[in-house]
Amino acid sequence: AQKITQTQPGMFVQEKEAVTLDCTYDTSDPSYGLFWYKQPSSGEMIFLIYQGSYDQQNATEGRYSLNFQKARKSANLVISASQLGDSAMYFCAMSGGNQFYFGTGTSLTVIP
Amino acid sequence: EAGVAQSPRYKIIEKRQSVAFWCNPISGHATLYWYQQILGQGPKLLIQFQNNGVVDDSQLPKDRFSAERLKGVDSTLKIQPAKLEDSAVYLCASSPGQGAYEQYFGPGTRLTVT
Numbered sequence: 738a739q740k741i742t743q744t745q746p747g748m749f750v751q752e753k754e755a756v757t758l759d760c761t762y763d764t765s766d767p768s769y770g771l772f773w774y775k776q777p778s779s780g781e782m783i784f785l786i787y788q789g790s791y792d793q794q795n796a797t798e799g800r801y802s803l804n805f806q807k808a809r810k811s812a813n814l815v816i817s818a819s820q821l822g823d824s825a826m827y828f829c830a831m832s833g834g835n836q837f838y839f840g841t842g843t844s845l846t847v848i849p
Numbered sequence: 850e851a852g853v854a855q856s857p858r859y860k861i862i863e864k865r866q867s868v869a870f871w872c873n874p875i876s877g878h879a880t881l882y883w884y885q886q887i888l889g890q891g892p893k894l895l896i897q898f899q900n901n902g903v904v905d906d907s908q909l910p911k912d913r914f915s916a917e918r919l920k921g922v923d924s925t926l927k928i929q930p931a932k933l934e935d936s937a938v939y940l941c942a943s944s945p946g947q948g949a950y951e952q953y954f955g956p957g958t959r960l961t962v963t
């Protein structure tokens with residue numbers, strides 16, 4: 738079975754500080770992809786970052802970086818220099834075997 | 850570049866009625882996805898199309914849900930008859946290909962079944 742686990746229902750971070758959102762996954766496929774999406778209160782899903790299972794380097798996109806630890810099956814999202822506009826739901830997701838799985842999400846609140 | 854379009858944005862129906870949702874993906878995107886997102890949960894993939902063929906529909910409740918992708922472009926998702934537990938946001942997404950490509954999501958259709 739393939740699944741994604743996000744154990745933090747809610748997180749708070751001070752503006753301008755860094756925050757790590759946890760994600761672990763379970764798969765027996767050797768080839769898979771890991772994604773993070775942001776869902777603001779408006780409801781649209783916004784792609785943030787992607788990591789392939791064979792990628793040697795951790796992915797980075799601006800203030801977002803993905804801390805990929807393959808042996809631990811974890812793919813944590815690090816947001817540096819948090820901004821008020823970062824307040825949203827964050828979903829970790831995995832692709833593999835024609836399927837696409839999302840976690841239950843973490844609600845991030847940035848405090849001014 | 851126009852994004853993924855969905856309609857309607859909101860729909861309220863009574864149980865046992867039928868409903869249809871429409872999605873127009875980004876031009877040129879071969880892969881189209883329909884998701885169901887129940888309040889407080891992550892999206893669940895219902896069906897994936899590659900052009901006008903079904904790649905995966907293993908999580909689609911086929912006794913009441915159906916979907917088609919006309920000529921490999923627009924897609925419709927239908928529920929007949931609806932149940933209370935079908936109340937959710939239905940998201941459509943498209944991507945240039947399968948797997949490693951990021952998905953572009955539409956605004957969703959919020960369905961309430963009373």
